[in-house]
Amino acid sequence: MQNEELRIGRSQLEHSRAKYADLFDFAPVGYFTLDQHGRVLQVNVRGARLLGVARAKLLHQRFMSFLASASVPVFLRHLREVFQGRARRFCELSMQNVDGRPFSVQLESVLAEEDPDEDRCCRTTVIDLTLRKKAEDALRKGQETLATMVEERTRELSESNRALQAQILQRERAERELQRAHTELERRVQERTAELLQTKQVLEAEIVQRKRAEAAHLLVLQRLVEAQEAESCRVARELHDQFGQEVAALSLGLNGIGEQLPLNSPLRPRVAQMLDIVGSVLRDVHSLVWKLRPPALDDLGLATALERYTAEWAKLSGIPVHFHNCGLDHRRMSSQIETTLYRIAQEALTNVFKHAQARNVSVLLEGQRNQIGLIIEDDGRGFAVESMLNRSPDAQGHVGLLGMRERATLAGGTVNIESSRGSGTTVFVRIPVATEPVRDLEIYEKNSRSIGRRSQHHA
Numbered sequence: 001m002q003n004e005e006l007r008i009g010r011s012q013l014e015h016s017r018a019k020y021a022d023l024f025d026f027a028p029v030g031y032f033t034l035d036q037h038g039r040v041l042q043v044n045v046r047g048a049r050l051l052g053v054a055r056a057k058l059l060h061q062r063f064m065s066f067l068a069s070a071s072v073p074v075f076l077r078h079l080r081e082v083f084q085g086r087a088r089r090f091c092e093l094s095m096q097n098v099d100g101r102p103f104s105v106q107l108e109s110v111l112a113e114e115d116p117d118e119d120r121c122c123r124t125t126v127i128d129l130t131l132r133k134k135a136e137d138a139l140r141k142g143q144e145t146l147a148t149m150v151e152e153r154t155r156e157l158s159e160s161n162r163a164l165q166a167q168i169l170q171r172e173r174a175e176r177e178l179q180r181a182h183t184e185l186e187r188r189v190q191e192r193t194a195e196l197l198q199t200k201q202v203l204e205a206e207i208v209q210r211k212r213a214e215a216a217h218l219l220v221l222q223r224l225v226e227a228q229e230a231e232s233c234r235v236a237r238e239l240h241d242q243f244g245q246e247v248a249a250l251s252l253g254l255n256g257i258g259e260q261l262p263l264n265s266p267l268r269p270r271v272a273q274m275l276d277i278v279g280s281v282l283r284d285v286h287s288l289v290w291k292l293r294p295p296a297l298d299d300l301g302l303a304t305a306l307e308r309y310t311a312e313w314a315k316l317s318g319i320p321v322h323f324h325n326c327g328l329d330h331r332r333m334s335s336q337i338e339t340t341l342y343r344i345a346q347e348a349l350t351n352v353f354k355h356a357q358a359r360n361v362s363v364l365l366e367g368q369r370n371q372i373g374l375i376i377e378d379d380g381r382g383f384a385v386e387s388m389l390n391r392s393p394d395a396q397g398h399v400g401l402l403g404m405r406e407r408a409t410l411a412g413g414t415v416n417i418e419s420s421r422g423s424g425t426t427v428f429v430r431i432p433v434a435t436e437p438v439r440d441l442e443i444y445e446k447n448s449r450s451i452g453r454r455s456q457h458h459a
């Protein structure tokens with residue numbers, strides 16, 4: 001029974017030994033047992049394969065013989081340190097196998113448990129670092145490449161950063177320039193605006209002054225025309241009421257004397273001659289009075305007065321006049337407007353008589369709701385209007401056209417003249433009138449005043 005148990009125990013032991021022998025032989029690292037001189041006492045399959053030598057041949061060989069010469073002192077120190085103490089020791093060595101292939105290994109050694117039957121030895125693990133070295137090399141190269149790339153990229157970045165910085169600086173400079181130019185422009189605009197404002201104010205003041213002067217001038221002119229008209233009226237009245245009456249009385253007296261003379265008196269023809277002269281003076285007085293202040297203008301209004309005037313003018317000048325009155329029949333305007341239109345017609349017709357050599361004249365009086373138009377047209381020789389109006393008044397006068405304009409302006413109206421040499425002349429007058437016609441009562445009052453004045457002077 002005891003033998004049986006022994007046998008079983010041995011068999012189990014064998015089995016376990018075989019199992020560990022397998023594990024030992026086919027481990028992924030090399031296992032060496034070395035003595036104090038570095039001779040191989042034991043080695044597993046992997047260890048023999050690393051050195052490229054059959055396991056049997058490797059036994060009792062010096063591990064050192066597979067080392068690169070530079071690694072020999074490292075190994076010897078490693079071995080010495082292991083056998084001096086119990087601690088684990090590590091080192092890296094360069095080796096070469098029997099074919100001369102170099103490779104790197106890491107050694108990890110520990111002193112083996114002392115066995116009184118055996119010499120002292122150590123267990124050494126040899127790990128092939130070739131793959132690790134390769135990986136490390138690849139890693140280093142990768143790191144170097146990466147570092148180069150990073151360096152390059154950094155250089156590129158710093159270059160582009162510098163360029164960008166320069167651009168920013170340039171842009172900032174340009175912006176500052178722009179800002180300066182803008183400020184300068186703004187300053188100039190403000191200066192110019194202030195100047196313009198000042199000029200504007202000066203101009204406005206001048207305009208106001210000029211308007212005032214024009215208004216004053218107009219007022220003076222108006223007064224002048226009014227005074228002229230009043231003076232004409234006064235002279236006309238004097239002539240008619242005083243001088244005319246006296247000449248009429250002279251005529252009557254002469255007539256009486258003539259009648260009392262005997263029929264064969266030699267003085268009779270003298271008296272008759274004198275009566276003729278007095279009659280001619282009377283007619284001249286009447287004509288003068290009529291020109292100075294046509295009584296019809298006050299009493300009968302513009303249309304009738306103008307019609308009579310044109311008829312008389314035609315007789316005197318021998319030039320036929322066609323007078324047309326459109327829409328003005330018995331309508332009355334203010335005395336200023338009526339006188340203005342009448343005087344302009346007079347001057348225009350006088351000009352026709354003096355300068356035009358016309359064969360026909362037409363006068364058109366046109367009454368519209370808010371303006372009165374007067375058109376005097378002749379078929380005479382015409383003249384250059386602009387140059388005539390623009391010339392400065394000379395010693396000979398020639399103020400008729402300007403006078404027409406001034407009169408119309410004073411009444412708020414206009415005079416336009418169309419003429420060219422050889423094609424006659426047309427004078428257009430427009431005077432605005434109040435839309436309300438002058439009330440009958442005002443006309444009545446005005447007429448009765450002027451009639452009253454005249455009858456007073458008669459008396």
Ligand SMILES: Nc1ncnc2c1ncn2[C@@H]1O[C@H](COP(=O)(O)OP(=O)(O)OP(=O)(O)O)[C@@H](O)[C@H]1O
Pocket residue numbers: 351352354355356378380381382383388396397398399400401402425
């Ligand atoms: N209807 C017309 N036909 C031809 N020429 C004309 C006519 N009206 C005016 N003129 C020309 O225009 C000029 C200016 O006329 P304006 O009435 O201003 O002066 P005037 O008749 O010469 O002198 P006055 O001061 O006595 O009127 C005239 O000298 C004449 O040459």
Ligand SMILES: [Mg+2]
Pocket residue numbers: 347350351399400401
């Ligand atoms: Mg004239």
